[in-house]
Amino acid sequence: MLLSVAIESPVETAVHVSSALICIYIISLTFYNLLFHPLSKFPGPVHYRASILPWAYRTLRGDLSIKLLQLHEKYGTVVRISPSELSFSDHAAWRDVYGSAETAKHHKFYSALSFGGLLPQIIIDAENGPHKILKGFMTDGLSDRSARRQEKLLLSHLDAMLVQINRELKREGKSNGPNTGHEGLVLDLNEWFTWLIFDMVGDLVLGESFGCVQHRRKTPLIKVLTEVTEAGSLVVVLWHVGLKFLVTGLQYLAGGKFLQVLDETKTRLVSRMTTKIGRDDLIEPIIRAEQEGKLSFDHLLGTTTTLLIAGTDTTKSGLLSFLYHITSSPDCLEKLTDEIRSAFASEADICLLRLEELKYLNICIKEFLRIHPPAPMGFPRVAGKGGRVISGIPVPENTVMSVDGYCITHLERNFHKPYEFHPERFLGVDEFKNDTLQASQPFSLGPHSCPGRSFGLAIMRLTIAKMIWNFDLETCPLSRQWTLKQKIYVLWKPKPLFIRVNPLASK
């Protein structure tokens, strides 16, 4: 009897030995990270410096940026947020981390975002050669000039949405009501803007609208694209903590959905290539490059999918945030309404050229991009050979570095009253004269900055102007403190935004 207790079976022995080895490995790694790692001298909480798990936990909760704010308030400009990553919160870090080709994108992060290559050859994870070529063509297709050339197309989608909203108002018997502020209709703008932006970007990229506004629903393709975007954080974390095989499992589980996205995008793309030859849109320069053999069809397909993700989520969450902040600040809304309604003699005169000149509109846009940057997280870069100097601090080579767009714009040392919406800070008024305006870089800097800046701004300017021209907008109790409910899973995961839309009394 005694003997059978004392003697272990070979399986038990193997389990005990492996457990002991794993414990020894974890303990040695922890000691190494804390004492001997090249970043061991950088400040940060002990558990973040010792292990990747606290970073992973916050990323999965969608509140890493909020945590970083507390850490930067406590530790200053640079914080070690995982054993191999430093976060910076000084405005000069934008230029030092992102402004040069000598800091590469963190391949692990970006290949995780492309689901380990399941999304083919996307620009964000392309090797340097194809990236340069793709970016060149994309910059062409997404330029200011190109945005103005597509103005009519953007307006046609906006008008379609306004027709539907007006129909809804009529159906509810509100269109002739006096503008008392309680006669309008409460709309979930998260839904309406998802439909609108996918219709616009779908038309720009694939040559045809998804018809979401008309049918008031997302297509299955859009539902899957949204799920893929939301799964971003989970995939990134699994990849970083060494559970890459689980991503393969996810790919297997979601494989059917992915294939569906790729198949549908491919069918639409091929139809665009054959039936709309020479259409002057975003994708035309990249189609031409593919036909001239400079890029593969996979590059073209991957770029299309990327544009559908990168161009829609950011612009939509930007618009939602703008309308939330402006309707929550009645004085600002009044000024903006006055500016827009007096700048044009009729609705037909609303145009991008004129909107670009409207001073108040444009500082409101700058301020919302600061307070709620649509691409909020710290996109990781890696210090190249010989290391880099970031914000005056030498950083060893192979260090992962980032500037978190939400964190840097909410630190008191960069912006006075950082949680309040004050467009005048961009006019340099006395109260905000110490603000570091360069700390807000919503489109990032350098070789991987956003090529869609002009389009994003064009869509936002037109949508804001048309909404304010047509309706009196009012915040709604259901959406009080909307920003506090948001989580960041690589991009924001916006909650419904309920806004009361009042028809104008004179209409």
Ligand code: HEM
């Ligand atoms: C308010 C709107 C937008 C904001 C704030 C925004 C912001 C950003 C940011 C911060 C990045 C850099 C990400 C990184 O470092 O990995 C980026 C990249 C990118 N954006 Fe945008 N974006 C917006 C709209 C758009 C639109 C409308 C498009 C296209 C139609 C677009 C296409 C892209 C692409 C393709 C990249 C990857 C560029 C590269 O890796 O070189 N974005 N965007």
